[in-house]
Amino acid sequence: MAPRALWSLDEDVCFLNHGSFGATPRSVMAAQRRFQDQLEAEPVRFFVRELPGLVRGAAAEIAAFVGADPEGLVFVDNATTGVNAVLASVRLPRDAVVLCLSHVYNAVAQSLHHHGGRGGWRVVHVNLPRAPLTEIGVLSAFDAALARHKPSLVVVDHIVSAAGVVLPIDALVRRAKATGARVLVDAAHTPGQARLNVRELGADWVVGNLHKWLFAPKGAAFLAVAPDQRAELHPTVISHGYRQGLAAEFDFTGTRDVSAWLAAPAGLAFWRSLGGEALMAANQAQARRFRQRLVEAVPGAVAACEEAMVGAMAAIVLPPAFGEPSFARALALHDRLFDEFGVEVPVSFLDGALWLRVSAQAYVEDADLERLITALGQLLR
Structure with missing residues (x-):
């Protein structure tokens, strides 16, 4: 247990929904505010001279925590933004099958149907068994769908949102990759809730929120990209860094407040303090x-x-x-x-x-x- 006063939560509310948006501790909010003050003290100095190093430094800390290559990890505002960056960038033939789970997060489902409609893909949902879910039942349904549909891309959750269930992600990724499919892991709920090692997982892309279980300010998430997928990946907003490398493209997409990214290591430090x-x-x-x-x-x-x-x-x-x-x-x-x-x-x-x-x-x-x-x-x- 930790004192509730460490957070700004309303004392009159019985708050049993940390999973939706997290709850940022007061100390992490203070760290974020210091970066905002640093920005406003001299905006040109901050954006032009200081920000590149600050973002890369914070990214390196998060990469070390999730077991990712720091050169292949960038910040995004949330997991859905990362998913859309992948779906907007990935090149698939028309009529390609994209596989997801019936428990897919709704925002991701809508993103799949939007990009799938534009690209002529066929989005197929794997119908998971009814509750109570079991690992054997999930893997059996997944294996059957892989064999039947032969997908080009698989989008799979580590921890499904509505049901809060931790899926056997290592086995899911391994089985999908064995078919030749590329794999995007939606790890929106993973950092701070479950162990994650991006390198060992072996997916092509992994997205995860830092503002849920790792206590970062709202609007902090990461997108980790395998080396052979980096050249074709671009952010949802194209800006000055286009085709100058992953960090150049994602770290600066225009004038905005990225203090949540910079304070993400403070959230990690708070998590460790507990x-x-x-x-x-x-x-x-x-x-x-x-x-x-x-x-x-x-x-x-x-x-x-x-x-x-x-x-x-x-x-x-x-x-x-x-x-x-x-x-x-x-x-x-x-x-x-x-x-x-x-x-x-x-x-x-x-x-x-x-x-x-x-x-x-x-x-x-x-x-x-x-x-x-x-x-x-x-x-x-």
């Missing part, structure tokens, strides 16, 4: 306790996955008593939990069911979960 990998283990243990408690307390609830696939988030499939599953129903439940009970927790519509996901974190207490359980009971009265 124990680093010990914090990851504590969050996982808390999430597993929460998962079990929710299944016991909510009649008819089904755990999202087997225990081995739980990271720092735990989800359940809500029973029919909560209403006919739909996007509108999910939004209504989410809003009622917040408006009537002060509980911030995501409710999603996925695979024809309503999913509720809780996030563990250093500032979360068991009493927070009990407040949610009480609220769920009230909704069923």
